[in-house]
């Protein structure tokens with residue numbers, strides 16, 4: 450099985466896929482007496498089927514609610530594997546338009562990956578601000594923390610267990626990525642997540658941790674904001690600023706080339722650009738490859 454079930458509270462499981470870099474995401478499985486909540490699926494059909502096996506082993510009952518923390522394909526390409534008469538697919542209200550707009554375009558970045566059959570499935574229920582899901586014995590709160598990793602982020606919070614499924618607002622052991630969302634919005638969202646006082650934080654990628662994952666992400670994003678300020682003052686673009694940066698505690702993160710994409714968003718916001726406004730990602734992605742010494746971004750999906 451590509452993933453590992455990590456039980457973090459009674460009936461609450463993270464589904465960790467190592468090592469957590471590009472397109473290798475985490476999911477969640479929350480088992481109530483009436484229904485199971487699945488937080489995200491996976492990037493490839495094979496990985497999604499393995500996740501479904503894990504869900505079936507933990508929760509043989511038919512009623513399933515699948516929540517997407519955002520539209521990115523590594524979290525949604527496997528949604529069709531869970532489709533069926535007893536499954537309700539849920540996203541933020543901005544999710545369906547993003548799913549339709551992007552389709553499977555992400556797959557062309559990594560043609561060597563065996564993506565399998567991944568038709569786009571649109572959610573039946575969308576959430577604007579928040580909603581509560583009553584699973585029987587466990588209640589999950591879904592809420593939109595503002596534009597952070599993307600414009601359609603939705604986090605899953607279990608108040609009784611104090612478990613937070615943060616989606617890609619948190620990367621554990623890998624570089625955060627805010628090119629498609631907002632740096633300022635991510636910092637605001639992280640402050641809100643900290644107020645929840647979680648015991649367990651399941652990020653969208655990488656090992657499960659605690660609130661230190663929120664702190665680490667905040668430190669990283671503040672560092673990016675400072676670099677952007679300095680780079681702009683020095684008249685340098687994002688790529689050159691990234692190349693000159695002392696990466697310090699962030700040097701060993703997976704996918705550290707995301708620094709360039711993050712700087713593109715930081716520059717945009719420093720120049721007055723609003724959170725979540727789409728900026729063309731292709732030039733930033735090309736510069737991330739350049740930062741990586743011309744090597745393609747590493748995807749182990």
Ligand SMILES: [Zn+2]
Nearest residue numbers: 519521598617
């Ligand atoms: Zn993402």
